[in-house]
Amino acid sequence: MRKSVVMVAVAGLLAGTAMAQAADTKIGALMDVTGPLASFIPPLMNAANFAIKNVNDGGGLLDGKAVLVVGDSQAASQPAVDAATKLVNVENVPIIMGALASGSTIAAATAVTIPAGVVQISPTATSPAMTEMNDGDHLYRLVPSDNYQGDVLAKIVLAEGIKKVAITYVNNDYGVGIANTFNAAFKKAGGEVTAFEKHEDKKNSYRSEIATLAKSSPEALVVIAYASGSGSKIVKQAIEGGFFSRFIGTDGLRDDQLIKEVGADALKDSFFSAPTSPDKNDASAKLHEAFNAEYKEGADKPFVDQTYDATFLAALAVEKAGSADKTKMIQALREVASAPGEVVGPLDWAKAKELIKAGKDINYEGAGGSYEFDANGDVTGYIGKFIVDGDTYKQIEIFQ
C-alpha cells in the first residue's frame, strides 16, 4: 500500500514536470554543490538562477521558458562524469554551464561532453591543460589560464625596458605554470634570461639560491612565489645581501605582507602583475546592484560574475541557434560572445532577443570581461601592472 502511494507520487511528479516543460528549453549546469567546494556554491547557484530568471522575465528562451537543470559534480571525477552523463543523455541539454573545479570540468568534458558533442562553458576552471586539449571546440572557459599571466608579464617587463632578468619560482603548479610561460615568452620577444631556478617553499634561508641567481648581473629578479611563503624572504634576503634592488612579481607576491616585511622604500623600482577588471565596467556594477536587490547579498563573492555570464551566454547561444540542436551551439556561442556585433550586457535579455530576432549580430560583454574566445576556447582577460604606493599597491596600467 505504502509502496503504491509512493509510486503514484513519483509518477505524478515526473508526469507533471514533463508536461510543464513541453515547450521549455533546458540549460544544463554542472555545479560542485556538495563536496569540497560546497561553501562557494550558494551565491554561484543564485547567479545561475538569476541569469535564467532574467531570460524568462525578458521574454523567455525560444518559444518557451529556460529551465536550469543542475547536476551535482561534487568537485570529484566520478560524480562529475556521472552528472554530465545524465545531463547529456537523460535531460538532453543542448549546452552545459560548468563545472567549477578544473578537475571535474576536464573529467566531464573528456569522458562525456566532447564525445557527445555538447558545448561546455566553465566559468572558473583555470587549468593550463585545458588550452591544449583536443576538444573539437567544445570546451570553453571564462577565466584566463594560469599561464596567461606569464605571457603578459613578459610584455610588461619588456615595455619597462628591462632586457636581462633572472627568474626564480616556487615549485608548485602556480609557480611552474607561470614561470615556464614567462620564460618562453620573454626569450621569444628578445629578452635574456640569465638564470631559471625553482626553489622549495617554506625554507628559512634562500641566500645560496640568490647568490646563484645574481651571477652574470641581471637587471632584475623575477619572483614567482607567494609573499606569505618563500616570496617575501627571497626579496628581503636579496636586498640584505646586496644582490638585487629591483624585483618583478606576480599576484602571489603582490601582497601587503611584502611591503610590511621589506618596506616600501626598498620596493620603489619594483613592479607587479595581477589579474584585474577592465577599466570602466558598468556591466559589473549593474549586475551587482540587481543581484543584491534580488538576493540581499553575495554579488561580490568570487566568480558570481563569471557564473552569471556563463549561464547567460549558454542561453544566448541557444537563442541564436534558433533551436535546442546541440550541433549548432559552437557556432552560435562564438557568434554571440565575440565582436563584431551590437553590444549587450547582463540583464539585457529582452534587447538581445529582439536583436537576434531581427537577424542582427550581437556581442555579449559580460560583468567579468568581454569574452573574446581564442581558437582554444580560452579568454584573455586583463592583467594590471601595480607599483608600491605607501603601504599598499597602485594599479598604473592595464594590459590585455
Place this chain on the structure above:
Amino acid sequence: MDPVGLFFYLVAFLIFGGIYAILCLALNVQWGYGGLFNAGIAGFFAVGAYTSALLTAAPAQTHLGGYELPVPVGILAAAVTAGLTGWAVAKICIRLKSDYLAMASIGIAEILRMVIVNEDWLTNGSLGITNIPRPFDGFVQGRAADILFLLVVWAVVIIVYLICNRLYDSPWGRTLRAVRDNEDAARAVGKDVDAFRLQTFVIGAALMGVAGALSAHYFRFLSPEATEPLLITFLVWVMLMAGGSGNNKGAIVGALSVWAIWSMTEIFANRLPAEFATRSSYIRMLLIGLLLQFVLQRYRSGLLPERSPGNAFDKDTDKTNG
C-alpha cells in the same frame, strides 16, 4: 526523454557499475574470504590508476612517463604495481587484528594520496594527467565509443569474477575461510595463517589496481580528485555489505544496486525546480544514506548471502543416504 539518450545513460551507468563491481569483488577477496578489514581501497585504486595512466598517456613535460604503451599493458602493469604496494603494506601490517588493520590501511591510503598530490614531477600533482587513451581508441567516434568501453569493462568483470569464484572453491579458499572464521584452529592444523592473509591482501590490491586503471581510461583524465575515499573506499564497503560479503554474485549485485541508488536519485532530484538545486543535492545525499540504512537493516547479510560450497564430506553422506 528520448530512448537513445536513455540507452547511452544505461551504458555509462553499467561502465561505472562494472568498475565498482571489480572493486567489490576485490574487497570480497580481502574481507569476504579472508576477513581483512581494508579501509584503504582508494590507495590501491590510485596506484593502479596512475600506473596505467602514466604508461599509456601521450608524452607530456608536466609529468613522468607518457610512454604511449598499449592499454592492456597499462592495465596489467596497474595490477602488478598495486599488488606490489599491497605486498609492502601487508608485510608491515598484516598481523594487526581487523580494526587495527583498518586504521593502518586508512593511513596508508592517505599517505599515497599525499604523495600523488605533492610529487608533481611524477603525477603533475593536482592538475592531473590528460590524454589518457581508451582501448580501441579511434575505431568508433563520439558517444558510441562508450559501448566499446562497456564491453571491455565487463569482459574484465567476467574474468575477475571467474578468477574469484575459482579461488573461492579452491582448497586455498577453504583454508582462507578457516583462517577468517577461526584463526587459532587454522593455525593448530598447521596452516601458515600470515602467508595466507598476505596472499589474499596482494590479490585484492592487484584487482583494485585494475579497477583504478579502467576508471582512468574511462575518464581519459586522472587527477587526485578521482581517488576520493568517500567515493572509492566507503562506497565500495557499502556495496559489498549490501550485496552480501563472501558471495561474488552478491558483490556484483551490490555494486550495481548501490550505484543505481547513487546515480539515479539525481534524475528525480532534477525534477524539482532549479531554485531547490542546492538543497535537493543535499537531500539526495540524505536519501541515499537512508536507503542504504534500510537495505543494510533489512538484509543483514546482504541481498545474496554467502553460501559455502558443499564439501566432499557432505557429498559422501548424500550418496550414502540417498
